[in-house]
Amino acid sequence: MAKVLMKGNEAIGEAAIRAGCLNYFAYPITPQSEVAEYLARRMPEVGGVFLQGESEVAVGYMLFGAAGAGARVFTTSSSPGISLMSEAISYIAAAQCPAVFVNIVRGGPGLGGILPSQGDYFQATKGIGHGDCRLLVMAPASVQEAVEMVMTAFPLAEKYRNPVMVIGDGLIGQMMEPVEFPDHLKTEPSNKDDWASNGMEHRGSDSRNLVKSLFLDPVQLNDNNLQLKAKYDRMRAEEVRFEAYNTDGPYRLLIVSYGTMSRVCRTSIDMLKAEGIEVGMIRPQTLFPFPEKAVSDAADSPSCTHVISIEMSMGQMVEDVERSIQGRRPVSWYGKCGGEIPTPEEIIEVVKERIG
The missing domain is CATH 3.40.50.920 (Rossmann fold)
Structure with missing residues (x-):
C-alpha cells in the first residue's frame, strides 16, 4: 500500500472514514479544526454525515443520540471543548454506548494557548466525567500511529460499549508525515441489534431496547456501576499497550x-x-x-x-x-x-x- 503525505488532523479524519465511521459531529477549535474542514468535504463524498453543532455541549449529545441508535460515531476537539463534552461523555459511558473522541491538546488551564501540551492527562484518565466512569485512552507518538489508533478505537469502543479517546498534542495534529491506512483495520459495527435503540421493526423484535443512564433505584445504580467496573478491569487485563x-x-x-x-x-x-x-x-x-x-x-x-x-x-x-x-x-x-x-x-x- 502506497503511503501519502498528510497533515495529522487530516489523516485522523481519513482514518475514521477508512475505519467505517460515517457520522462525524464537531465544533471547531484550534489546533484541530482541520479535521472538521477535511471531513466537511470528505463525508459527503463517501455518503457520510458531517454536522457542526452549535457548541461542544450540543455535539456531545448528538454523539449520545446517534450512538444510542447504533450508529458508529466520533468527534474531534481540543481541551476546553472536551471539558464541555464531559457531561455527555459520562452519560454515554453510563448508558454503555460506543463512541470515539479525539483530543488534540492545547495549553491550559483556562483559555491557555494553541501550542502543544499534554496537560489533559488527568482529564482523560481520571476526571473525564462525573461519577465512576472511565475511558480507554490511547496516545500516539506519530501521525501513522494516530491513524492506526483511530481506526482501532472503533472496534474497541464496540467491544466494551464504552467511549474511547485518542489523545495527542498539537504536534500530532499539525505536523505532516507519510501515512498509510491498513485495510485490515476496517471493521463492521458489531452486535448493535442486541442493545441499541434502533427500531423493533428493524430488528424483527417484539421487545424494546432501552438506552439510559438514569437509575433511580440505588440497587440498580450500584449494579450498573459494578458492570462498568468489570469492563474497566477487563480493559486493564486485555488492553495495556x-x-x-x-x-x-x-x-x-x-x-x-x-x-x-x-x-x-x-x-x-x-x-x-x-x-x-x-x-x-x-x-x-x-x-x-x-x-x-x-x-x-x-x-x-x-x-x-x-x-x-x-x-x-x-x-x-x-x-x-x-x-x-x-x-x-x-x-x-x-x-x-x-x-x-x-x-x-x-x-x-x-x-x-x-x-x-
Missing part, C-alpha cells in the same frame, strides 16, 4: 514518556548512548489502562537507580509512575507546559543531574 526502548541491557535511569515528547526522549537516549550512558524508556501507548507492570518491571532492573517522568505538563503522569513503582526507586518529574517542548539537550542535562 506500551513500547520499551533500549531496555534489553543494563541502564542507569528509566524514562517514562508518551506521545511526541517520547520522540524527543528517544533522541536524547541515542545521544547519551553515544557518550556511553545507557538510559531506558517505557512509552505508554495506552494511558488508561496504564502499563503499570511494564514500568514496575523496568524500574526493577538491578542497574536502574532512578525513574523520571518527562511530560509536556506540570507533572500529571508522574503520579501513575509513582503508583507503579511503589517507592522502590526514586521517581522525579521534568517537563514544560505552555507550548515549549524540552529539547534533547535539556533532557540530557536532567538525566545527568539525576544519575550524578
Whole structure:
C-alpha cells in the first residue's frame, strides 16, 4: 500500500472514514479544526454525515443520540471543548454506548494557548466525567500511529460499549508525515441489534431496547456501576499497550514518556548512548489502562537507580509512575507546559543531574 503525505488532523479524519465511521459531529477549535474542514468535504463524498453543532455541549449529545441508535460515531476537539463534552461523555459511558473522541491538546488551564501540551492527562484518565466512569485512552507518538489508533478505537469502543479517546498534542495534529491506512483495520459495527435503540421493526423484535443512564433505584445504580467496573478491569487485563526502548541491557535511569515528547526522549537516549550512558524508556501507548507492570518491571532492573517522568505538563503522569513503582526507586518529574517542548539537550542535562 502506497503511503501519502498528510497533515495529522487530516489523516485522523481519513482514518475514521477508512475505519467505517460515517457520522462525524464537531465544533471547531484550534489546533484541530482541520479535521472538521477535511471531513466537511470528505463525508459527503463517501455518503457520510458531517454536522457542526452549535457548541461542544450540543455535539456531545448528538454523539449520545446517534450512538444510542447504533450508529458508529466520533468527534474531534481540543481541551476546553472536551471539558464541555464531559457531561455527555459520562452519560454515554453510563448508558454503555460506543463512541470515539479525539483530543488534540492545547495549553491550559483556562483559555491557555494553541501550542502543544499534554496537560489533559488527568482529564482523560481520571476526571473525564462525573461519577465512576472511565475511558480507554490511547496516545500516539506519530501521525501513522494516530491513524492506526483511530481506526482501532472503533472496534474497541464496540467491544466494551464504552467511549474511547485518542489523545495527542498539537504536534500530532499539525505536523505532516507519510501515512498509510491498513485495510485490515476496517471493521463492521458489531452486535448493535442486541442493545441499541434502533427500531423493533428493524430488528424483527417484539421487545424494546432501552438506552439510559438514569437509575433511580440505588440497587440498580450500584449494579450498573459494578458492570462498568468489570469492563474497566477487563480493559486493564486485555488492553495495556506500551513500547520499551533500549531496555534489553543494563541502564542507569528509566524514562517514562508518551506521545511526541517520547520522540524527543528517544533522541536524547541515542545521544547519551553515544557518550556511553545507557538510559531506558517505557512509552505508554495506552494511558488508561496504564502499563503499570511494564514500568514496575523496568524500574526493577538491578542497574536502574532512578525513574523520571518527562511530560509536556506540570507533572500529571508522574503520579501513575509513582503508583507503579511503589517507592522502590526514586521517581522525579521534568517537563514544560505552555507550548515549549524540552529539547534533547535539556533532557540530557536532567538525566545527568539525576544519575550524578
